[in-house]
Amino acid sequence: MIRLKLNPLTESATWLRRAVVVVGSVGLTALYSLLVLLRALFGRLDRRIVDQYCREWSAALLKLVRANLTVRGAVPDFNDGRRYIIMCTHASHYDIPVSFVSLPGSIRMLAKKELFRIPLLGPAMRAAEFPSVDRSNRTQAVRDLERARGMMESGIVLWAAPEGTRSPDGRLLPFKKGCFHLALDTEAVIVPVAIRGIHQVLPARSWQINLGQPVDVRVGQPLDTAGLGKEALPEVMAEVRQRLEALLGNGEPE
Secondary structure, eight states: OEEEESOOOOEEOOHHHHHHHHHHHHHHHHHHHHHHHHHHHTTOOOHHHHHHHHHHHHHHHHHHTTOEEEEESOOOOTTSSOOEEEEEOOSSTTHHHHHHHHSOSEEEEOOOGGGGGSTTHHHHHHHTTOOOOOTTSHHHHHHHHHHHHHHHHTTEEEEEOTTOSOOSSSSOOOOOSHHHHHHHHHTOEEEEEEEESGGGTSOTTOOOOEETOEEEEEEOOOEEOTTOOGGGHHHHHHHHHHHHHHHHTTTOOO
């Protein structure tokens, strides 16, 4: 078990503090996006630098809200030559920074295509090898899938949220099929990760920010999809859901 304690004090943020968190988060995101783009422009961007920037950006965001992290469970060896997809619960915008800080490897979020339209952030994500799979366009989906597979084979670990949207209370929402199709298409190893307590840092669809919240990251038993066909999709989805529910404690948030 790894503890990454930033501050144990839990409190509701004042309006001034919320403003500091919002402005600071936007500023940090713009800064690191600009650093990525400048390095890419001069041909000095590589995966190691992107990994470093992702973790520095994430740690700074979490420091703004004084998150108190604990990591439990055995993390697989992401350098063993297999393809990996982290399937994580999704109850906050902070799920991704928490994952970057808590887990090793070259993790890249499987992003919605809308994110790539955001100035600075979108181009930086493309330069930093963040993939997107557009299944509304079959031709583009095939190209996206091949790109994602190639990235995974080169050592990138994909991060995906099977719920597709944020849970307001930390309990699992219904799953979308997209990331499971990708896992089966690429014969990936699925690593279930549940983040308990994260929904209380910044509750979905609200501006309430709680500082110093305890956040418990739990890594579950991996599920290897090698050799499984598309007909196994319902069973794989059910198994991943069962493992995430167990990590959450039968869906009951702390």
